[in-house]
Amino acid sequence: MLEDVESYVRAGRIASSVRRIVKDIVREGGSILKICEDVENAIRSFGGEPAFPCNVGVNHVAAHYTSPINDENIIPLNSIVKVDFGVHINGCIADTAVTVNFNPELDFLVKAAEEALEKAIESIKPGVRYSDIGSIIEDTVRRYGCKPIRNLCGHSMNKYQIHAGVSIPNVHSINLGRFEPNGVYAIEPFTTVQNADGEVIDGPPGNIYRLIKLKYPKESSARTLFELVKSRCYTLPFTPRWFVNTFKNFDDVFKSLIKSKHILSYPVLIERSGMPIAQAEHTVVVSNGDVIITTR
Structure with missing residues (x-):
């Protein structure tokens, strides 16, 4: 990982630059599709690539909502909106x-x-x-009179891998793992109101997918789309709207990749009792002598 620190830091700088403009992008009554596209285009304009589709979580939606093609949804009045995005440089991720x-x-x-x-x-x-860390997060959250989302966690990251196997709890837990030198981690508390269930469940099907089978599909048209997704995203998540204009019969080709189990979809995650959620997240790179907060 040491040889990749520069790329992780560069990805974090780009993410930090985009963070600073998010509040200008998100407006009541504004198009959610435009927010997603503006964030993703800003990442590219600063010299990075989206590590996953921009997530826009309104009110009780916690994660994994990105706009489908021709999304007409808007930001409601008096809403609370989470904007979760990632940047990668050669697979080195800032979340x-x-x-x-x-x-x-x-x-x-x-x-x-x-x-x-x-x-x-x-x-x-x-x-x-x-x-x-989970204890610190939960104790801090509860002092505000609110509740952490107990089944959402931070996570370790590797190159081209957003969730690399380690979970960082947001509540008190028995987790014997320890932060390791040369590790890359996303820390992300989620909060909700005291009378909420405090847990997320699967909601509607989402528009975020990931390649999980790297063997070429049999159909030639599916193979072409597979190659395009693999070359642009490898094993990082993507959304169909990034590729829809590359094929006349995109829907049929995409469905064939789902049917052949080359790609996995992520459901939208919602708070079980329908209560509003807030989120904050940074990426840290842990070294022997320092902890770099790449996205600040």
Whole structure:
């Protein structure tokens, strides 16, 4: 990983630059499709590539909503909006999220998530237990009178791999793992109101997919789309709207890749009791002598 630190840091700088313009992009009544496209295009304009489709989570939607082709959904009045996006440079990922809140009564959710993130990051160094970070996050969140989402976690990352096997809890837990030198981690507290269930469940089918079978499909048209997705995204998540204009019969070809199990879809994740959620997220690179917050 050491030889890739420069790429991780560069990806983080781009993500940080995009973070600064997100609040100008997200507007009440604004098109969610335009938000997704503006964020993804900003990433490219700064010299990176999206590590996954821009996620826009409105109110009780926690994760994995990105606009489908011709999405007509807009940001409702008085809503709370999570914008989660990633940048990669040669597969080295920066994952970050901000919450844009239009409901003053929910400001405490945003503050709780942001403070929990900061306190967690301050405590990270080689050898610190993942469970210690979960305890810090939950204790901070509950001091604000709200509740963490217990089944959403931070995660380790590798090249071209957003979820690399390690989960960083957002609640007290028995997790014997420890932060390791040369590790890359996304830390992401999610908060909700005290009377919420505090857990996410699968919602509607999403528009985020990932290649899971790297063997070529049999059909020639499917093979062409497979090659295009593999060359642009490899094993990173993607959305059909990135490729729809490359084929006249795109829908049929795409369905054939689903049928042959070359690609996996991610469902939208929603809070079980329909309550609003806030999120804050940064990426950290842990070395022997330092912890780099790449996305700040």
